[in-house]
Amino acid sequence: MLQFHYSGVGYDLDLENMNWQEELKEPTYRKLYLERIVEKRAQRLAEIPYINKLLVAEFGLHKDEFWRELKIINEEENK
Numbered sequence: 001m002l003q004f005h006y007s008g009v010g011y012d013l014d015l016e017n018m019n020w021q022e023e024l025k026e027p028t029y030r031k032l033y034l035e036r037i038v039e040k041r042a043q044r045l046a047e048i049p050y051i052n053k054l055l056v057a058e059f060g061l062h063k064d065e066f067w068r069e070l071k072i073i074n075e076e077e078n079k
Helices: 027-040 049-067
Strands: none
Touching: 027 049
16 A cells, blocks of 8 residues: 555555655646645645645645645754
8 A cells, every 4th residue: 555655645654754755756646646635634644844845835825725724834843
């Protein structure tokens, strides 16, 4: 399942050691993956700094309309 974890978005999977830059390098897959995170309200994935940055960029000024509860993660705070 971890080889193709797209179908597991929203479930409690161990994805801590995932290289997200490499995993989401293909633009179409990245878009679908982000949409799935939003659809499933996968908070744990959405709080991974790289994914959070992508989500916030996609939402732009309309973040609260798409996902009000999403916390914006500052990568500097996690170092």
